[in-house]
Amino acid sequence: MANRIVVDPITRIEGHLRIEVEVKDGKITDAYSSSPMVRGLENIVKGRDPRDVWAFVQRACGVCTTVHALASVRSVEDALGIQIPPNAEMVRNIMEGSLYMHDHVVHFYHLHALDWVDVVNALQADPAETSALAQSISSWPKSSPGYFSDIKKRVTRFVESGQLGIFANGYWGHPQMKLPPAVNLLAVAHYLEALEWQKEIVKVHTIFGGKNPHPNYLVGGMACAINEESPGGLNAERLAYVGRLIKEGQQFVEQVYLPDLMAIASFYKDWGAIGKGFGNYMSYGDFPTNGYADVSNFKFPQGIILDRDLSKVYDVDHRNEDIEEFVNNSWYDAYAEGTETGRHPWDGETNINYSGPKPPYEQLDVNQKYSFIKTPRWQGKPMEVGPLARLLVGYARGNEEIQELVGGALAQLEVPVEALFSTLGRTAARGLETKLVAQWTQDFYATLMNNIKNGDTRMANTENWEPASWPAEAKGVGFSEAPRGALAHWIRIKDGKTANYQLVVPSTWNASPRDPKGQRSAYESTLLDTPVADPELPLEIIRTIHSFDPCIACAVHLYDEHGKHLSQVQNVSSCDI
Numbered sequence: 001m002a003n004r005i006v007v008d009p010i011t012r013i014e015g016h017l018r019i020e021v022e023v024k025d026g027k028i029t030d031a032y033s034s035s036p037m038v039r040g041l042e043n044i045v046k047g048r049d050p051r052d053v054w055a056f057v058q059r060a061c062g063v064c065t066t067v068h069a070l071a072s073v074r075s076v077e078d079a080l081g082i083q084i085p086p087n088a089e090m091v092r093n094i095m096e097g098s099l100y101m102h103d104h105v106v107h108f109y110h111l112h113a114l115d116w117v118d119v120v121n122a123l124q125a126d127p128a129e130t131s132a133l134a135q136s137i138s139s140w141p142k143s144s145p146g147y148f149s150d151i152k153k154r155v156t157r158f159v160e161s162g163q164l165g166i167f168a169n170g171y172w173g174h175p176q177m178k179l180p181p182a183v184n185l186l187a188v189a190h191y192l193e194a195l196e197w198q199k200e201i202v203k204v205h206t207i208f209g210g211k212n213p214h215p216n217y218l219v220g221g222m223a224c225a226i227n228e229e230s231p232g233g234l235n236a237e238r239l240a241y242v243g244r245l246i247k248e249g250q251q252f253v254e255q256v257y258l259p260d261l262m263a264i265a266s267f268y269k270d271w272g273a274i275g276k277g278f279g280n281y282m283s284y285g286d287f288p289t290n291g292y293a294d295v296s297n298f299k300f301p302q303g304i305i306l307d308r309d310l311s312k313v314y315d316v317d318h319r320n321e322d323i324e325e326f327v328n329n330s331w332y333d334a335y336a337e338g339t340e341t342g343r344h345p346w347d348g349e350t351n352i353n354y355s356g357p358k359p360p361y362e363q364l365d366v367n368q369k370y371s372f373i374k375t376p377r378w379q380g381k382p383m384e385v386g387p388l389a390r391l392l393v394g395y396a397r398g399n400e401e402i403q404e405l406v407g408g409a410l411a412q413l414e415v416p417v418e419a420l421f422s423t424l425g426r427t428a429a430r431g432l433e434t435k436l437v438a439q440w441t442q443d444f445y446a447t448l449m450n451n452i453k454n455g456d457t458r459m460a461n462t463e464n465w466e467p468a469s470w471p472a473e474a475k476g477v478g479f480s481e482a483p484r485g486a487l488a489h490w491i492r493i494k495d496g497k498t499a500n501y502q503l504v505v506p507s508t509w510n511a512s513p514r515d516p517k518g519q520r521s522a523y524e525s526t527l528l529d530t531p532v533a534d535p536e537l538p539l540e541i542i543r544t545i546h547s548f549d550p551c552i553a554c555a556v557h558l559y560d561e562h563g564k565h566l567s568q569v570q571n572v573s574s575c576d577i
Contacts, residue, residue, distance in 0.1 A: 017033065017034070017035055017511060017545075017550055018033070018034040018035070018036060018364070019031065019032070019033055019034075019523070019527070019541060019545060020032045020034070020363065020364055020366075021527055021541065023532055023535060026531055026532060026533070027529055027530065027531050027532065028527050028528055028529065028530045028532060028541070029528070030528070031520070031523070031524045031525075031527035031528060032364055032366050032370060032513070032524060033371065033373075033511045033512070033513065033521065033523040033524050034364055034370045034371040034373075034513065035371050035372050035373045035507075035511065036356070036359070036371075036372060037372060038331070038352055038354075038372040039060060039372075039503075040350065040352065041056060041057050041059070041060055041501075041503065042348075042350040042500075042501050042502055042503060043350055044056055045057065045498050045501045046498055046499070046500065046501065047497050047498060048497065048498050049467075049496070049497065049498075050076045050079070050219070050491060050493050050496075050497070050498050051076065051219045051465075053072050053076070053491070053498055053501065054068075054069040054072035054073050054076075054217050054219070055069070055214075057069070057071075057072050057489065057501075057503060058072070058214050058217075059214065060503065060505070061551055063103060063106075063213075063551065064099065064103055064482045064483050064484060064551065065099075065205075065212070065213040065214050065215070066095050066096060066099050066205060066209070066214075066215055066217075067096065067099065067480050067482040067483070067487055068482075068487070068489070068503070069214070069215070069217040070092060070096065070217065070478070070480050071478040071479060071480050071487050071488060071489040071503075072217075072478060072489050072491075073217050073218065073219050073220075073478065074292060074476075074477075074478030074479070074480070074489075075476045075477055075478030075489045075490065075491040076219045076476060076478070076491060076493075077219060077220065077292070077476070077478070078292075078476030078477055078478055079474040079475055079476025079491055079493055080219075080464050080470055080474060080476070080493075081464065082219065082220050082461055082463070082464050083291060083293075083461060084220060084221045084292075084460070084461055085221055085456075085458040085459060085460065085461055086447075086451060086456070086458075087221075087222075087226065087448060087451055087452070087456060087457070087458055087459050088220075088221030088222045088458075088459050088460060088461075089288060089289075089291070089292075090444045090445075090447050090448040090451070091208050091222045091224065091448065091459070092217075092222065093287050093288070093440070093441070093444040094204065094208065094242070094246070094441055094444045094445055094448065095204060095205055095208055095209060095215065096286070096287065096480070097246075097287070097437050097438070097440060097441030097444060098201050098202070098204040098205065098245070098246065098249065098441060099205070099483065100433070100434060100437040100438075100441075100483055101201055101249045101250075101252075101253055101434060101437065101438055101441070102198055102201045102202055102249075103483040103549075104257075104387075104430050104431065104433075104434040104483060104549075105194055105197070105198060105252065105253065105257050105434070106194065106198050107430070107483075107549045108257060108260075108261065108427075108430065108431065109187075109190060109191045109194040109195075109257075110191065110194065110195070111546060111549070112427065112546045112547070112549070113187055113191065113260075113264070114167075114170050115171075115539060115542050115543045115546055116177070116179065116264055116268060116543070117177075117179060117183075117184050117187040117188065117191075117264070118170075118172050118173065118174075118177040118179060118184050119155065119167045119170060119172060119184065119188055120159060120167075120170075120172040120173065121172065121173075121177065121179070121181050121184045122152065122155060122181060122184035122185040122187075122188045123152065123155060123156055123159060123181075124181040125148070125152060125180075125181035125182045125184060125185035126181070126182065127145045127146070127147075127148035127149040127151075127152055127185070128145045129182045130145075130148040130182040130183075130185045130186050130189075131143055131144055131145040131147070131148055133182050133183065133186060133263070134148075134186055137259040137262075137263055138255045138256065138259040139255060140255040140256055140259075142189075142193065147189070148185055148186075148189060151185065151188060151189040151192065152185060154192075155167070155188055171537050171539045171542075174533070174534070174537055174539050175533050175534070176533055176539050176540060177539075178267045178268060179264065179267055180267075183263060183264065183267070186260065186263070187260060187264065190256050190257075190260055193256065194252075194256075197248075197249075197252050200245060200248065200249075201245055201248075201249045203241075203245055204242055204245050204246070207224075207234070207238050207241065207242055208222065208224050208234075208242070209222075209223075209224070210223070210224075218460055219465070220460045220461045220462055220463075220464070220465060221458075221459050221460030221461055222459050222460065223459075223460070224459060225457075225459060226452060226457040226459060227457075228452070239448075239449065239452075242445065243445055243449070246438075246441050246442055246445055247442070249438060249441075250438040250439065250441075250442060253434050253435055253438045254435060254438070257431055257434065258431050258432075258434075258435055261427070261428065261431040262409070262412060262413070262428075262431075265413055265424060265427070265428055266413060268424060269413060269414075269415055269419070269424070271422060271423045271424040271543070272415050272418075272419030272422045272424040272425065273419070273422060274422055274423050274424075274529075274530055274531070274540075274544070275422050275423030275424075275426065275526040275527070275530065275543075275544040275547060276421045276422055276526065277384060277421075277522055277525040277526035277528075278382060278384075278519075278520070278522075278525045279305075279306070279307050279308035279421060280304070280305065280306050280307070280378075280381055280382060280383050280384060281304065281305045281383065281384050281385075281388065281389035281392050281393060282303075282304045282305075282316065282378060282383040282384070282385050282389055282393075282486055282509070283300060283301065283302055283303055283304075283316075283385070283389050283390045283393040283394075283481060283485075283486060284302055284316060284318075284479040284480065284481055284486040284487070284488065285298040285300050285301055285302030285303075285316075285481065286298055286299070286300045286479075286480050286481035287299035287300055287437075287440060287444075287481075299436075299440050300390050300393075300394065300481050301393055301394045301397040301399055302315070302316050302393070303315060303316065303393040303396070303397060304316060304378065304383070304393070305389075305392055305393060305396055306381070308418075308421055310392065310395065310396040310417075311396070312396075313393060313396045313397055316378075318477045318479060318488060318490075319477065321344055322378055322379050323344060323345065323376060323377070323378055323488075323504070324342030324343055324344055324376065324377055324380075325342055325343055325344075325345060325348055325374045325375065325376045325377075325502075325504065325508075326339075326341075326342040326374065326375040326376075326377065326515050326516060327339070327374055327375070328340065328369075328375070328514075328515065328516045329369050329370055329371060329375060329513035329514050329515075330369055330371055330372060330373060330374050330375065330512075330513060331352065331353060331354045331355055331356055331369050331371070331372050332349070332350065332351055332352060332353055332372075332374070333349070333351035333352075333353045335349065339516065340516045342375075342377060342515075344490075345477075345488070345490035345502035345504055346475055346477075346490050346492060346500070346502070347500075348490070348500070348502040350502070352372075354372075355368065355369055356368070356369065356370065369513075370513055371511075371512070371513040373507070373508055373511055373512045373513065374504075374508055374512060375512040375513055375514070375515045375521065376504050376508055376509055376512065377515055377519075380515075380517070381519075382509075382512075382515070382519050382520065382521050382522065382525070383486075383509050383522075384485075384509070384510060384522040384526075385484070385485025385486040385506050385509045385510060385522075386426065386429075386430075386484055386485035386506060386510065386548055386549070387426065387429040387430040387432075387433050387483075387485075388420065388421075388425055388426045388429040388430075389485060389486070390429070390433060390481060390485075391405075391406055391420075391429045391432060391433055392420065392429075401436065402436070405432050405435065405436060406420070406432065409428060409432055413428075423526070423543055423544045423547045426547035426548065427547050430549065467496035470493065470496060472494070472495060473492070473493065473494050473495075473499075474492075474493045475490070475491065475492045475493065476490075476491055476493075477489070477490050477491075478491075482505070482506055483549065484505075484506040484507065484510075484548070484549050484550070484551060485506030485509060485510065486506060486509060487503075487504070487505055487506055488503075488504050489501070489502070489503050489504075490502045490504075505551070506551070507550060507551050509521070509522065510522040510523055510548050510550070511523045511548075511550060522548065523545060523548065523550075526544050527541060527544055527545075530544055
């Protein structure tokens with residue numbers, strides 16, 4: 001009987017991330033990251049038409065939806081030597097840029113901000129004081145005392161009813177909550193505004209991709225036809241609407257998100273020394289401006305930084321043996337070479353073999369395999385990926401745009417460059433890059449409109465569409481910078497079908513278990529030395545884990561140096577995704 005593989009479309013989003021840590025003298029001395037849910041998409045797409053694979057693997061995620069489709073079509077195009085038209089490249093960039101704006105804003109306000117903002121304390125705020133604060137940091141029009149008074153009344157009704165609704169189960173009153181009431185009320189108001197704003201920016205995906213959250217892509221370009229006169233195509237009206245949505249997105253980022261981020265960060269400068277980890281950072285680079293093959297013209301530079309040394313940047317090569325995946329601590333069959341050996345993704349296997357404890361269980365047996373996440377390494381080294389990695393690589397590469405933005409933020413907060421290597425730096429990097437991406441998206445849109453104005457309406461290259469034109473065997477890699485970090489899909493094609501397929505996603509890099517050398521990955525490493533004020537309310541753990549914006553929900557367990565279970569925290573709204 002065939003093995004049954006259950007694919008949850010939101011495995012990487014609302015899947016289960018389990019964190020176990022050891023606490024001694026109020027600080028974390030060891031940490032373990034485990035995901036007890038499995039994806040299995042690699043097996044599902046075997047034997048399928050490579051031109052259709054994007055539609056399957058896109059369901060790996062329900063939040064950063066478009067990036068898996070993008071990586072997939074790029075892998076097939078790479079394998080078959082297909083170059084897409086400039087318009088298709090710009091449309092893909094615009095869709096990815098609007099995703100960044102949506103994704104990062106939603107993460108900040110609706111997922112991560114509640115780790116720093118005390119919603120209940122906002123009820124103590126003076127609306128006039130909040131108004132004065134808002135007007136001092138931004139020109140956003142919704143900033144009157146009356147506006148904040150109305151927000152305060154809405155939140156008061158929540159609290160007085162005893163049913164906090166969307167604000168339930170937070171760490172309200174925690175000793176690590178440091179914001180004054182006025183800042184808390186400001187953040188709560190913008191939390192509610194972001195709920196309304198976020199449903200608008202995703203319309204970009206609907207216009208270009210036909211739907212959201214899983215818009216359509218096409219091997220060779222995009223499936224949306226430009227016809228300024230036809231009501232059925234991308235006409236002038238719809239293109240103008242896209243331009244308006246991008247502009248409104250940029251305004252929200254610059255006038256709401258960034259000012260709030262910097263205001264909140266100013267009260268938590270001590271977190272510039274917490275959550276540092278091992279200090280290796282990797283960016284694949286993304287947002288091509290001269291074709292996917294020309295990495296030098298990517299808006300996000302590609303590269304690797306080791307041991308926090310910004311004086312040297314190493315190149316990334318997806319085709320050699322630098323990148324390998326290990327399964328020594330993962331619930332899969334060992335490779336034929338043994339548990340100490342990794343494999344390049346082109347030769348990877350996904351043979352599920354759960355050998356862990358039967359749920360429910362109190363603690364992981366960390367001397368055995370303890371996660372469904374594989375363990376990728378670059379030249380045998382663990383890597384952190386994500387917004388911080390992207391900005392650090394750009395900073396170290398000498399990118400003037402990134403250096404100016406990062407330098408300005410450090411000066412405003414009055415913190416040294418070393419503060420970047422932290423939970424605070426990780427959170428700030430996400431907001432800073434959103435400002436960059438919002439401007440770049442404007443530029444991509446301007447380029448697209450100029451191309452159309454000059455008579456170029458090409459949106460797809462179909463020269464190698466038919467399998468009859470393909471070689472008997474081919475292999476390709478499609479990489480991108482998803483909002484959460486370096487993402488790549490590797491494909492082998494044989495006789496017109498998908499012979500092997502492997503996804504290595506940002507959460508795989510960041511959340512994986514230990515490798516054969518015992519090296520921790522990013523989640524496990526960054527939790528070391530984190531202070532825990534109250535084991536019953538482990539807010540500090542949640543802050544660091546959320547600074548990565550994990551595509552997995554979390555349950556956190558704590559135990560002391562003697563293995564005694566201290567507390568278990570599950571289904572807390574501030575850590576649910």
